[in-house]
Amino acid sequence: MRRLQWKKWAVAALWLAGVSPMFSQHYALGSGETSTRKIRFELINNLMVIPLEVNGASLNFILDTGVSKPILFNLADQDSIELKNVSKITIRGLGEGPPMEALRSSGNTFRINRMVNPGQELYVVLDREMNFTPSLGFPVHGIIGYDLFRDFVVEINYNRKFLRFHAPEAYRHKARKGEATFPLEVEQRKAFLSAYVVVEGRQEVPVKLLMDSGSSDALWLFPDPEKGLMVPEKHYEEYLGKGLSGIIYGKRTQIEQVRIGEFVLHDAKAAFPHMESFWQAADLGDRSGSAGGELLKRFNMVVNYPAGELTLSPNAYFDEPFQFNLAGIELEHAGVRYIAQRISDSRGFVRDDTDTFGNVQIMVGNQTKLSLVPEIVVSAIRVGSPAEEVGLREGDVVLAVNGRPVHRYKLQEVLQMINDRKGKRVRLLIERYNRDLMFSFVLRELFE
Structure with a gap:
């Protein structure tokens, strides 16, 4: 891929x-x-x-x-x-x-x-x-x-x-209902927190996690059979990201729970990166993985490096299900394109407030509006995914999702529409070699 x-x-x-x-x-x-x-x-x-x-x-x-x-x-x-x-x-x-x-x-x-x-x-x-x-x-x-x-x-x-x-x-902490404070270890300019994970029904395993708000992922775990950190049987290979020294691949899966103190997150998204990606790292010591943004955002927090403390309070994101790439495609902005829209109001152009990105506009004969908008393309497809099975390809230009023109939405909103929930039918209008094509597929459970 x-x-x-x-x-x-x-x-x-x-x-x-x-x-x-x-x-x-x-x-x-x-x-x-x-x-x-x-x-x-x-x-x-x-x-x-x-x-x-x-x-x-x-x-x-x-x-x-x-x-x-x-x-x-x-x-x-x-x-x-x-x-x-x-x-x-x-x-x-x-x-x-x-x-x-x-x-x-x-x-x-x-x-x-x-x-x-x-x-x-x-x-x-x-x-x-x-x-x-x-x-x-x-x-x-x-x-x-x-x-x-x-x-x-x-x-x-x-x-x-x-x-x-x-x-x-000058800081004086005001205690809030439902919050809890934990030790925060700062080692080599990086912060670590302690947690517990349950993988495939086994006993809780204590883990030391890098607090990594710069990762959009949820949880990375380093494979360690002696600790009980083994890749679950139900998983799939996935590109996890790119470091400064190359690409990182790993196994994407779901684990029963992550617990930080008394805060428990169920059915958590997790990845086991291939450890070859860490060969240039200094000694990882007792580190077990990383907690990224999709996990951390479920808490409002007070990060106190000087005192070595982390205070967590569950917020509105806490009970949201973890987001998986059910469709199996990735999108990105790749340049810009013009879209043409008829103007029904003969008095002239009336601004369309739903046109999120159309900030460069040209009037043609007082009847047509040309708007310059970002072009959204398919940048990667997972092998064996619903998108691959129906014939989508890298480089396809996405025009609409279930009848909704994508230029009216932010990129992350488009991705959310495509990966909404299992069982949903997704219809993508695609431009390929100056032809408009329609593709339809159903989102399915990844780990059945």
């Missing part, structure tokens, strides 16, 4: 070859007497995307608790961005490929709202393949984690989509 983009983030771990640590200043809350700052984020495919300025350039970063230093990529759409004190380095990360060349830059000014770090170190990946914007349907230029969390007590409200940064010395 060929992949055209990074479906899921798998860059949580970053190792530097031949690089000595550099001094990096800390963030300050900014002017004024306030001891907190509130920032809104976009929740896209289980990932928190925040606005951030790098030396005055406005960019979008994913907030990733699993990354040690900020990583910058996908700068092609920027007119210019200044980077200070630049040198070449070699970086290694997850994946089975060789290390890659990158840039290291120090002394950069990062600004988030009014929080400022005037001496931020960062790394720049120059590979154009490292671009998540097509698969997210939203421009993303980098990831940031530890250097932001280390300075504050960070309140994450997935429900209302905001972050609140508190000065540790």
Whole structure:
């Protein structure tokens, strides 16, 4: 199966070859007497995307608790961005490929709202393949984690989509009903939490999980028969993501439950990555896997690196079923296309507020509107899936899902329509070689 983009983030771990640590200043809350700052984020495919300025350039970063230093990529759409004190380095990360060349830059000014770090170190990946914007349907230029969390007590409200940064010395926690506080281990600039999993009806197995908000997946577990972490009989092979050193494959499955303290999540989506992808990693020690965004978003939380504590409170996402790719296809934005619409109002164009992406419009003879919208294409198909069985192909342009034109919806909404629930019939209108074709298939249970 060929992949055209990074479906899921798998860059949580970053190792530097031949690089000595550099001094990096800390963030300050900014002017004024306030001891907190509130920032809104976009929740896209289980990932928190925040606005951030790098030396005055406005960019979008994913907030990733699993990354040690900020990583910058996908700068092609920027007119210019200044980077200070630049040198070449070699970086290694997850994946089975060789290390890659990158840039290291120090002394950069990062600004988030009014929080400022005037001496931020960062790394720049120059590979154009490292671009998540097509698969997210939203421009993303980098990831940031530890250097932001280390300075504050960070309140994450997935429900209302905001972050609140508190000065540790002034923070006073207000206990809420139903919440619980757990130890948070911070090792090598990464945070870990303890949990328990039940796989195929066996006894609970204690696991140490990397807290990885930069992964859109739910749960990764490292195979370990001695601990009782064995791949369930019902599973399928799937592309899990791409690390800085190559592609990561693994076995997708479902496990009975995940328990954090008294909080229990049933029928959880899980993956067992092939461990060859971790060959370049430092000693994994007693780590058992990772908890990603699809699991973490089920809690509002207070992440307190300075005190080594994590407070969790179940939110409205807690009881939602985990999302599987029932259809077996992946989508991405691939350029733009014009769509033509007749205008019935002879007085002229009336704006269609449901046309989410049609922000470039041309009037033709006061009768037709041409709108420039993103083109959504099939970027990958799982072998043996309903989509493959009916003949869908990579590169097919998706025009409509069950009669609804896709240009009216965000990319993640289109994916949700296609993978709504088992037993649903999905009809896709496709353009292939300038021909419109209709494909129909029924979503079925993956693990029957």
